[in-house]
Amino acid sequence: MRFLSPALTFLLVVIVLAAAERIPSKVETAFGASALMEQSYELRCRGGGLKFNSATGRTSSSGEQMMNMTIDFAVGTQGAGTGKPNLNPGQCSWIDRGFRPGEPPQIHLEIVSFGQLAETRHGSPVDRSPTAAERYPDAQNVPQYLSSSDHYWTFWVYNTGQRYLQSTSHRVFKVLKAPPGGGRFPLPSKPGNVNESF
Numbered sequence: 001m002r003f004l005s006p007a008l009t010f011l012l013v014v015i016v017l018a019a020a021e022r023i024p025s026k027v028e029t030a031f032g033a034s035a036l037m038e039q040s041y042e043l044r045c046r047g048g049g050l051k052f053n054s055a056t057g058r059t060s061s062s063g064e065q066m067m068n069m070t071i072d073f074a075v076g077t078q079g080a081g082t083g084k085p086n087l088n089p090g091q092c093s094w095i096d097r098g099f100r101p102g103e104p105p106q107i108h109l110e111i112v113s114f115g116q117l118a119e120t121r122h123g124s125p126v127d128r129s130p131t132a133a134e135r136y137p138d139a140q141n142v143p144q145y146l147s148s149s150d151h152y153w154t155f156w157v158y159n160t161g162q163r164y165l166q167s168t169s170h171r172v173f174k175v176l177k178a179p180p181g182g183g184r185f186p187l188p189s190k191p192g193n194v195n196e197s198f
Helices: 006-019 115-119 141-145
Strands: 027-030 034-036 041-046 051-059 065-072 091-094 106-112 150-160 163-173
Touching: 106 150
Parallel strands: 106 163
Antiparallel strands: 027 034, 041 091, 041 150, 051 065, 065 106, 150 163
8 A cells, every 4th residue: 555745645634624624724915915715706897987006016936027906996786697787887796786885896906917928928929909808818908908888807806804805816708699590609708817816
């Protein structure tokens, strides 16, 4: 019978203890605050009125410059839904309900400064089209993309209890369109980079 290596044994013990809630799972957020691991919930936002601010963040292990971004929004009073969102321009809401009093109207996230660094290193042309954020979301093109009220974005966030929502991932949201014969299908989209904030 083979024995597990000491490192693997230690890892299994840590996993078991964490599952038994004997060791709190701590994560470092993009803004340097330590927080307990939280479950993220889907938040849908409509462009055309969101306010973006960015500050230089860390350099990733792959050499990419990261940015710490904040997004201020108007809170939705009803759920965004799963089809075409029930949102006004510049508004965000939970999928299943509107915002409750005291829930913060600001998102914090870590996002790459330039999403096409790998492409430029290989000599590929940079996508500067109005929809580049759908394929290569970054700190430059996401605000530009969401300047249009025809565009939507999904963030998975949790409430930090410090007057902001922390995003753990995000991506473009494409409204389902009905084909000529009826039925519904999603517009094709490449998810692009999923930027983890911890």
